[in-house]
Amino acid sequence: MDLKGILSISGYGGLFKLIKQTKSGFVVESLIDKKRMQAFATSKISTLDDIAIYTEDGEVHLKEILKKIFEKEDGKETINHKSGSEDLKKFFIEILPDYDRERVYVSDIKKVINWYNILVGLDMVDLEDDVEGDTESSEKEDLKSNEIEVVEEKEEENNNDSKNNPEKE
Secondary structure, three states: OOOOOEEEEOOOOOOEEEEEEEOOEEEEEEOOOOOEEEEEOOOOEEEHHHOEEEEOOOEEEHHHHHHHHHHHOOOOOOOOOOOOHHHHHHHHHHHOOOEOOOOOOHHHHHHHHHHHHHHHHOOOOOHHHHHHHHHHHHHHHHHHHHHHHHHHHHHHHHHHHHHHOHHHO
């Protein structure tokens, strides 16, 4: 599940996909009705990848919360975000029991549930993407470490050559 290109824009309901950057902001497309619009640089724009929920011990990224909801609901939509406050709090306690009740408001819970339902409705929540992403990132790290080893070996060879053959210096 890649949340980098998915945006939340303050003052607008729903979620948006980043299309391109312009001089004065961004062109975005609504995930719900596919309409495009301009989001200005003065708007409060957040990528879902950057959002986290406060807990008693720190923060939990939205991606982790969406995974927990997905697992709890077996990949189906969850309760309506317009449900009563108590129902929303009960549901969120099941998902994230140690969320900070002083800093996480019912409006935040509503947004998370609404975003989850939108993403599930569009088939954009997929736990298998994360497994592939983890494999890809570990493969990239392996390649980087191999590249570093090759560079270090070449440096050693160059140093040995200059020691053995002082005329090259």
